[in-house]
Amino acid sequence: MSSAVLALSRAESKLLLRNKTVATCATLLPMLMGLFLAYSVPENAAARVWSTTLSLQLLTVFGFTVCFTVTAALTSRREDLYLKRLRSGELAESAILTGLLAPVVVLGVVQAVAVLVIAAVLGAPVVANPLLLAVAMLLGIALCVVAGTATSGRTSTAEQAQITTLPWFLVLLGGAVWVSMSAEITPFMLAVPGGAFADLVHRSTTGTNLLGALPALAVLLAWIAVLTILSRTWFRWDPRT
Template identity: 60%
Template sequence: MSSAVLALGRTEWKLLSRNKAVLISATIVPLLLGFVLANNVPADAGPLPWSVILGMQLLSVQGFTLYFTTTATLASRREDRYLKRLRSGEVPDAAILSGLLLPVVLLGLVQTVVVVGIAMAIGAPAPVNPVPVVLAVLLGFAMSLAAGAATSAWTKSSEQAQITTMPWFLVLIGGSVWVSVGGENTPLAYLVPGGGVMDLVRLAMTGGGIGHALPATGALLAWTVVLTILARTWFRWEPRA
């Protein structure tokens, strides 16, 4: 990791910590939601019910901390011409975006550990196979960052991000609820972005093999590729007219 990325990351964390609305959405909301979800599980619940709760916890972090904060951050930095000033220097575009999103990723990783730890402390069993959980976190993070970059192109400010992010939230969370009600994923469930995450967590908790994780992994990779293409097509470095 280059010094430029680290320097941008430190600066961005200072800017992020000053925006109370974004900071609350990125920190308190996912943790509170994670606690509420885990605290409502019956004491005698087995691995399958806990897989639903853990999946929802991961998606709450990926939705609020990763997706919403990425959207609000990039939109705000673009509109105050911070992105334009950074791009006028010698730092490559990829390094600029990496530095700006570094605090978001680190915060998301910490919160993922915390919400999973809360679930374990309350009574969730340990995953039989942790590999699918790792895939759910890494691929879910990549998908959420790409979705946030794409949505930022249509967002004029961090305040407006509360509106422009709603459609993806409805698809992400609503789709995961639909998948969890069905119990076991069907091919149709992989069409919603949260379906892959929910299925990977279910496999981790119930002992599914790596081969069974291929459909969910492929679905998340496909979503990430599509969203990355949209982000590259729509992304703006200068304020919207």
């Protein structure tokens, strides 16, 4: 990462912390939700209960910390002409977006690890396959980054991001709950990004039928590809009129 991109990332970090709404949704709310979900698990709960809890904890972090923050930040920078000024400089468009989004990604990773530690301290079983869980987390973060980038093109103000990102947040949590409450996972459940993510988390925590994780991995990669195309189509460098 070049010095210019690092400087842009540092500046973006300061801007994010100065916005109280964004800072609260990106830091306080996900951690409070993570604590609430972990404390709600009864003692000696089955592994499936903990896998559901971990799925909801991580998706809450990815929904608030990553997707909402990406949407609000890019929308705000666009509307105050910050993106336009950056684009007129020497940095390439990809470098600009990398610098702006890197702090959000780092924050998402840190908070995801934090909720996993909280769950472990409160009694969650040892993850049977940490590599699969790490892959699921990376895909979940990438999914929410491109979702937030795409949604920013359909968001007029940073405040409106609370509304425009809500459907995606409901899809993530709804899919996870749907999979967790079902005795048998169907292709329709896996087609929902939250359902595919929950399936990966469950397999990583229990270590059962790892080859069966391939459909969920394929679904998440397909969603990332589709949302990347939408982000390229919808993303705006100039303010919405």
